[in-house]
Amino acid sequence: MNSSTRIDDLVQCMTLEEKLGQLNMLSAAGDSIRTSENAALVDAVRHGQAGSVLNLVGAQALKDTQDIALNETRLGIPLLFCFDVVHGYRTIFPIPLGEAASFDPDLWKRTAQCAAREASADGIGLTFAPMIDVCRDPRWGRIAEGPGEDQWLASIFARAKVEGFQGEDHDLQRADKLAATAKHIGAYGAVTAGRDYASVDISEHSLHDIYLPPFKAAVEAGVAAIMPAFVDLAGIPISAHRALLTALVREQWHFDGVYISDYHAIAELINHGIARDLTHAAALALHAGMDIDMMSYAYINHLPQALAQGLISQDEIDQAVRRVLTLKEKLGLFDNPYRLTPHTMPNEESRALAREAAQKSIVLLKNDANILPLSPTGGRCLIVNTREDITSDALGSWSGAGETHDVRDFETSLRAALPARDIRYITAPDQNHFDAVRKELNHAAVALIIVGEKREQSGEAASRAHPKLSEYETALIKIVREQNLPCIVMINSGRPLIIESAYDDADALLACWFLGIESGPALADVLTGRVDATGRLPISWPRAIGQIPIFYGQKPSGRPYNAQDVFTSKYIDESNQPAFVFGHGLSYTEFSLSDLSCTRHNDRINVEVRLKNIGAREGTQTLFLFLHHASTERARPYLQLRDFTKCTLKKDEEQLISFTLDEHHFAQYDDHDDVIFESGLYDIYVGTKADFNHLLSCQITIDRQLNILSFTPNT
Numbered sequence: 001m002n003s004s005t006r007i008d009d010l011v012q013c014m015t016l017e018e019k020l021g022q023l024n025m026l027s028a029a030g031d032s033i034r035t036s037e038n039a040a041l042v043d044a045v046r047h048g049q050a051g052s053v054l055n056l057v058g059a060q061a062l063k064d065t066q067d068i069a070l071n072e073t074r075l076g077i078p079l080l081f082c083f084d085v086v087h088g089y090r091t092i093f094p095i096p097l098g099e100a101a102s103f104d105p106d107l108w109k110r111t112a113q114c115a116a117r118e119a120s121a122d123g124i125g126l127t128f129a130p131m132i133d134v135c136r137d138p139r140w141g142r143i144a145e146g147p148g149e150d151q152w153l154a155s156i157f158a159r160a161k162v163e164g165f166q167g168e169d170h171d172l173q174r175a176d177k178l179a180a181t182a183k184h185i186g187a188y189g190a191v192t193a194g195r196d197y198a199s200v201d202i203s204e205h206s207l208h209d210i211y212l213p214p215f216k217a218a219v220e221a222g223v224a225a226i227m228p229a230f231v232d233l234a235g236i237p238i239s240a241h242r243a244l245l246t247a248l249v250r251e252q253w254h255f256d257g258v259y260i261s262d263y264h265a266i267a268e269l270i271n272h273g274i275a276r277d278l279t280h281a282a283a284l285a286l287h288a289g290m291d292i293d294m295m296s297y298a299y300i301n302h303l304p305q306a307l308a309q310g311l312i313s314q315d316e317i318d319q320a321v322r323r324v325l326t327l328k329e330k331l332g333l334f335d336n337p338y339r340l341t342p343h344t345m346p347n348e349e350s351r352a353l354a355r356e357a358a359q360k361s362i363v364l365l366k367n368d369a370n371i372l373p374l375s376p377t378g379g380r381c382l383i384v385n386t387r388e389d390i391t392s393d394a395l396g397s398w399s400g401a402g403e404t405h406d407v408r409d410f411e412t413s414l415r416a417a418l419p420a421r422d423i424r425y426i427t428a429p430d431q432n433h434f435d436a437v438r439k440e441l442n443h444a445a446v447a448l449i450i451v452g453e454k455r456e457q458s459g460e461a462a463s464r465a466h467p468k469l470s471e472y473e474t475a476l477i478k479i480v481r482e483q484n485l486p487c488i489v490m491i492n493s494g495r496p497l498i499i500e501s502a503y504d505d506a507d508a509l510l511a512c513w514f515l516g517i518e519s520g521p522a523l524a525d526v527l528t529g530r531v532d533a534t535g536r537l538p539i540s541w542p543r544a545i546g547q548i549p550i551f552y553g554q555k556p557s558g559r560p561y562n563a564q565d566v567f568t569s570k571y572i573d574e575s576n577q578p579a580f581v582f583g584h585g586l587s588y589t590e591f592s593l594s595d596l597s598c599t600r601h602n603d604r605i606n607v608e609v610r611l612k613n614i615g616a617r618e619g620t621q622t623l624f625l626f627l628h629h630a631s632t633e634r635a636r637p638y639l640q641l642r643d644f645t646k647c648t649l650k651k652d653e654e655q656l657i658s659f660t661l662d663e664h665h666f667a668q669y670d671d672h673d674d675v676i677f678e679s680g681l682y683d684i685y686v687g688t689k690a691d692f693n694h695l696l697s698c699q700i701t702i703d704r705q706l707n708i709l710s711f712t713p714n715t
């Protein structure tokens with residue numbers, strides 16, 4: 001690692017305690033350091049025993065704390081302030097799983113830029129984001145925090161977020177940039193049975209080909225920090241996984257940033273059963289490559305003993321200290337320790353962005369008889385809301401600096417969007433309201449039912465064995481069905497929810513996630529058709545819990561599904577298909593797809609397809625390109641996402657859409673993280689979702705130079 005003279009000089013004159021202070025990250029509480037809760041933190045800062053602080057909110061609190069570090073410690077090394085700016089700081093955007101549904105990398109970047117501008121205006125230097133854990137198990141509550149089931153999508157999401165937070169030029173000294181943290185490396189999304197903090201045991205191949213690529217993408221994009229997952233991988237806790245953290249990521253991928261432990265994770269090495277005590281835990285983590293200890297007090301209190309016992313070397317401590325100081329230097333903290341730049345938040349611009357992001361995240365799952373969009377005139381619209389805290393729920397998990405009073409609500413927004421319609425809004429949180437709902441239905445022309453999770457039902461420590469609509473919600477939807485009223489069901493959630501009979505009972509269904517502060521206007525925009533419904537699922541929605549884990553990238557079976565043959569891969573009591581597949585999502589118009597072709601052009605393969613808007617209005621379609629390697633030593637999934645694009649077309653308009661493929665689109669990772677590129681026979685699919693009925697296909701044979709040796713259209 002190259003370090004500056006300033007850092008060399010500092011490291012030379014630091015005592016062991018001062019060095020360990022730099023490796024110690026402490027948590028604060030709230031927006032003032034003058035509370036009794038923060039007394040220990042202030043004391044630690046004053047004695048140079050903290051190098052970074054998390055969870056402190058508000059410019060004044062950060063300034064007060066920084067003053068202590070600068071003026072009352074011997075060396076005056078500035079603190080680094082960190083925060084979980086996961087989907088916005090004060091301007092809260094849709095949760096990441098929702099935002100992923102936009103399939104819009106430019107949007108992903110812009111929302112990260114806005115979050116960085118706001119957080120750094122308050123003095124924050126580093127965010128614990130992006131969370132890029134691929135996850136195929138909706139029982140895991142943290143699925144809400146990431147971009148879904150697909151590694152290609154997650155890699156693009158990772159790059160966009162890192163570039164958004166840090167800026168493409170990586171000049172972190174700019175007042176509107178944040179250092180990003182890719183988290184949580186180590187296949188956290190594959191926890192056993194979707195139970196948070198449980199063990200992970202997956203193949204080397206899945207690790208390298210599915211779970212690690214987004215982290216590699218983040219490293220290639222220059223991410224400043226990485227947070228290892230709480231869990232163990234085949235028995236080795238990631239916080240002590242030297243082969244992963246150092247041998248692979250540092251040495252092979254050339255990651256030169258900082259590893260930050262997860263909260264208390266180093267101390268938990270004792271619970272994992274691999275550390276005897278905190279001294280041993282501290283030594284294992286440091287030796288594995290962990291630079292910063294978040295809230296275990298293992299480094300600050302126990303590394304001196306580990307050093308004395310010869311469990312670690314002075315050089316290992318110094319290297320970690322240099323990395324931390326280098327990050328502070330990159331952020332410009334030695335020259336501009338406060339980073340404060342007054343900024344109004346949210347403001348008109350950030351609200352417009354939040355509205356755009358929310359609009360693009362909503363997924364129209366079902367729309368029988370084109371019941372949506374709602375027409376500007378007609379009988380009464382009855383909104384039945386089943387959740388009492390719907391406004392604060394809109395903020396979703398990890399929205400610590402968000403304010404409920406910033407949220408613009410749905411009822412007001414729909415009234416504004418449909419001034420000529422009679423809108424009636426009731427809250428009906430349980431079955432005691434059935435009669436009231438029935439009465440209201442007598443006067444309604446259409447019912448909009450808001451169901452789903454409360455914000456605390458997804459996120460960290462919110463695994464669910466029953467990720468589905470409640471019996472009450474299902475019964476409520478049935479009541480509307482029985483009255484023969486058009487029924488629109490809006491599902492708020494941080495995960496795919498199993499919807500059982502609502503699948504048939506609702507005329508229209510929308511995945512509304514937790515959409516952030518512009519949730520109301522965005523929902524009104526989509527429901528009234530002011531904008532098209534453009535979101536597409538980044539994650540499969542199961543029909544039944546027994547199907548989990550469910551994802552589109554299935555490998556072939558020796559006994560593929562065959563309805564007529566008992567001994568084939570299927571359930572005897574449920575279909576193999578999800579309720580809604582990856583990529584699913586309807587528009588308010590129809591599109592046709594034709595003329596798939598494949599040519600070689602400038603050492604690349606050009607795939608073209610004709611998209612036409614054959615419906616009644618302008619609309620936006622998302623097209624996915626999947627590959628399947630048909631002749632290979634290792635069986636590959638039937639479909640592997642390799643590109644996606646969006647296209648807006650006017651009524652009757654058509655466009656030739658092209659995808660350009662080079663070697664990296666055909667690349668796979670082997671068990672040792674080596675990239676392999678195999679020549680041979682490939683199926684290429686282009687279409688609107690991961691479902692063969694919605695894909696056009698052709699077959700090509702390529703050689704190692706990407707020459708197309710054969711082409712078979714329309715396979």
Ligand code: BGC
Pocket residue numbers: 054084128183262263460
């Ligand atoms: C979570 C991390 C988060 C950290 C700090 C932990 O509990 O796992 O994702 O960044 O807390 O808030």
